[in-house]
Amino acid sequence: MTFVATFVPTFVASGFSRTFRTFMRAVVVAALIALLPRSFHAASPITYRITIPEPQHHWMQVEAMFTDLPSQPLELRMSVSSPGRYSLHDFAKNVYDVQVVTPEGGALDVTRPDPSGWTVPRHGPTLVVRYKVFGDRVDGTYLAIDTGHLHMNMPAAFMWARGMDDRPITLTLTQPAGVARPWSAATQLHAGASPLQFTAPNLQYFIDSPVEFGPVAMRQFALSGRMFRFAAHQTGSDGDFDRLMQDVQKIVREEGAVYGEYPAYEPGYYTFLADYLPYADDDGMEHRNSTVMTSSSTIRGDRTRLLDTVAHEFFHCWNVERIRPHDLEPFDLDRPNMSGELWLAEGFTQYYGPLVLHRAGIVNTDYTRQILTGLVDLVVTSPARSIRSAVEMSRMAEFTDAGRPLDRTNWNNTVISYYPFGAAIALALDLSLRERSDNKVTLDDFMRAMWREHGKPGGTREGYVDRPYTIADAEARLAEVSDPAFARGFFGAYIQGRQTADYRRLLERAGFLLRKRDAGRAWWGDVRMDARTDGGRVTEVPMSSPAWNAGLDRDDVVTQIDRERISSEEEANAAILRHKPGDKVSFTYVDRNGASKQATMTLVENPHLEIVDAPNLTTAQRAFRESWLGSRAPR
Ligand SMILES: [Zn+2]
Numbered sequence: 051m052t053f054v055a056t057f058v059p060t061f062v063a064s065g066f067s068r069t070f071r072t073f074m075r076a077v078v079v080a081a082l083i084a085l086l087p088r089s090f091h092a093a094s095p096i097t098y099r100i101t102i103p104e105p106q107h108h109w110m111q112v113e114a115m116f117t118d119l120p121s122q123p124l125e126l127r128m129s130v131s132s133p134g135r136y137s138l139h140d141f142a143k144n145v146y147d148v149q150v151v152t153p154e155g156g157a158l159d160v161t162r163p164d165p166s167g168w169t170v171p172r173h174g175p176t177l178v179v180r181y182k183v184f185g186d187r188v189d190g191t192y193l194a195i196d197t198g199h200l201h202m203n204m205p206a207a208f209m210w211a212r213g214m215d216d217r218p219i220t221l222t223l224t225q226p227a228g229v230a231r232p233w234s235a236a237t238q239l240h241a242g243a244s245p246l247q248f249t250a251p252n253l254q255y256f257i258d259s260p261v262e263f264g265p266v267a268m269r270q271f272a273l274s275g276r277m278f279r280f281a282a283h284q285t286g287s288d289g290d291f292d293r294l295m296q297d298v299q300k301i302v303r304e305e306g307a308v309y310g311e312y313p314a315y316e317p318g319y320y321t322f323l324a325d326y327l328p329y330a331d332d333d334g335m336e337h338r339n340s341t342v343m344t345s346s347s348t349i350r351g352d353r354t355r356l357l358d359t360v361a362h363e364f365f366h367c368w369n370v371e372r373i374r375p376h377d378l379e380p381f382d383l384d385r386p387n388m389s390g391e392l393w394l395a396e397g398f399t400q401y402y403g404p405l406v407l408h409r410a411g412i413v414n415t416d417y418t419r420q421i422l423t424g425l426v427d428l429v430v431t432s433p434a435r436s437i438r439s440a441v442e443m444s445r446m447a448e449f450t451d452a453g454r455p456l457d458r459t460n461w462n463n464t465v466i467s468y469y470p471f472g473a474a475i476a477l478a479l480d481l482s483l484r485e486r487s488d489n490k491v492t493l494d495d496f497m498r499a500m501w502r503e504h505g506k507p508g509g510t511r512e513g514y515v516d517r518p519y520t521i522a523d524a525e526a527r528l529a530e531v532s533d534p535a536f537a538r539g540f541f542g543a544y545i546q547g548r549q550t551a552d553y554r555r556l557l558e559r560a561g562f563l564l565r566k567r568d569a570g571r572a573w574w575g576d577v578r579m580d581a582r583t584d585g586g587r588v589t590e591v592p593m594s595s596p597a598w599n600a601g602l603d604r605d606d607v608v609t610q611i612d613r614e615r616i617s618s619e620e621e622a623n624a625a626i627l628r629h630k631p632g633d634k635v636s637f638t639y640v641d642r643n644g645a646s647k648q649a650t651m652t653l654v655e656n657p658h659l660e661i662v663d664a665p666n667l668t669t670a671q672r673a674f675r676e677s678w679l680g681s682r683a684p685r
Pocket of ligand 1: 336362363366396399
């Protein structure tokens with residue numbers, strides 16, 4: 051790009067020369083221009099300016115200017131999706147008072163092709179759009195404006211123009227009305243001409259660059275030639291923040307050791323943006339060179355969980371931001387983005403978060419054992435595993451990722467989130483690779499292979515990934531670090547198929563015993579009930595459990611089990627526990643239409659699992675565990 055950009059003015063100056071040589075040069079240059087991406091013709095930046103006249107009322111004024119416009123209708127859009135979120139969000143719902151005017155202020159006609167679009171059929175080369183946008187949710191997806199700060203996830207705030215993805219963007223913030231001390235801004239956007247001005251090379255990068263504008267405290271540190279910044283907006287003390295930073299550094303160091311290097315962060319640094327505020331929602335959202343982490347907890351009150359979010363989100367600066375699923379590249383702001391790879395993009399990240407906390411010495415073996423128990427128990431015992439593979443679960447993200455259906459679903463029986471599902475697959479793969487290579491090849495090697503082939507090559511345009519991966523690519527990378535038969539078998543069984551790995555055998559290598567949590571105890575299903583005076587009203591029955599097989603379902607009111615009156619979940623479970631697996635037990639219930647019914651079920655042994663420490667670890671088990679859970683970072 052640099053070469054062409056400097057060449058063109060020469061052409062403009064000499065293009066009218068009649069000599070053959072100059073003519074030929076003009077032909078060559080014209081051909082080069084024709085081959086250029088649209089960005090070259092459309093180099094005029096789009097500018098956005100934000101003012102916050104009434105922060106207490108949660109709205110801001112946005113003014114956008116588009117110049118050098120071609121004559122065709124201009125399609126202005128609000129996003130319906132947000133990078134890293136997979137459900138439909140309809141950000142246009144909070145936009146109002148939209149005015150489209152000429153630079154002189156004359157109103158232009160606007161049509162509404164759909165709820166997220168404003169189309170300007172006739173306009174001159176320059177056009178100004180002004181609108182108000184409301185936002186009152188502090189998390190990784192939405193917009194929050196109040197007297198404390200402006201917290202922006204860009205798709206929730208900015209109207210963009212279709213077909214102008216490659217234009218550079220300039221954003222100017224202004225101090226809000228009525229604040230005592232000036233606010234400062236933290237973001238992965240590039241620094242502009244003044245402290246409150248920022249730039250992005252194109253729309254993909256801009257929309258992926260959240261901004262925290264408020265009383266931000268900043269810390270920074272350098273590791274392996276990279277700079278890391280942590281911007282916190284929180285209610286605790288500076289001491290709390292400084293102590294948290296020591297653990298953040300350990301996490302960044304351990305995760306760097308997984309990949310062997312850090313990405314080249316385009317602005318020159320990676321930025322953590324944390325909002326630990328009483329009115330924040332709990333969330334974490336990854337971006338290319340930053341992350342937004344929000345919580346209603348304080349650093350002092352919930353340190354480990356906040357650090358788990360740090361570990362998860364930072365891992366994404368490789369896995370998902372650069373090692374990127376093919377289906378998410380580039381991200382389409384006009385529709386939900388479906389990916390069958392989220393078991394790897396999110397699930398493997400979910401596995402590494404707690405693992406890195408352990409490697410960094412932040413949590414102990416009890417903590418890790420409980421996390422692993424949760425993963426293995428869920429995936430082994432959930433009836434949903436027989437319904438959908440890990441790939442198919444990933445494709446449910448549009449519905450399950452912050453989507454709130456009004457109607458009832460049966461997801462309790464048909465969906466396992468790709469987070470724990472993928473994390474359990476990562477656990478199985480890590481232990482399997484270690485088992486077959488005597489710890490010489492591990493999941494870290496697979497992640498490095500993915501990084502080398504798909505992440506590190508980067509993109510010719512900033513904010514893009516040129517070599518995103520497909521599921522076949524991931525299998526090929528696994529074959530490289532193991533062998534093709536193993537890779538095919540693993541993907542066929544656990545990723546495209548619906549089998550579970552032999553966790554009992556795999557965990558035993560590390561001195562962990564997987565066993566029944568309630569061995570020998572009777573179970574009728576994890577039946578959930580609302581307590582009511584006339585019995586327990588059922589809210590959930592696991593598919594294929596004894597209660598399900600006997601015909602029980604939602605809204606049935608259980609009145610008796612084994613002729614004992616029942617009015618709560620606790621009483622029901624106590625009645626069941628007086629029996630043994632294999633016992634036939636009768637119960638009565640009233641269905642939603644008021645009919646009294648009696649049924650008999652055959653109890654089974656409680657299938658839930660737990661992981662416990664082996665009583666005495668062998669030398670081999672100790673070595674395996676140390677290789678797996680011990681620090682990998684260079685001392
Ligand atoms: Zn994630």
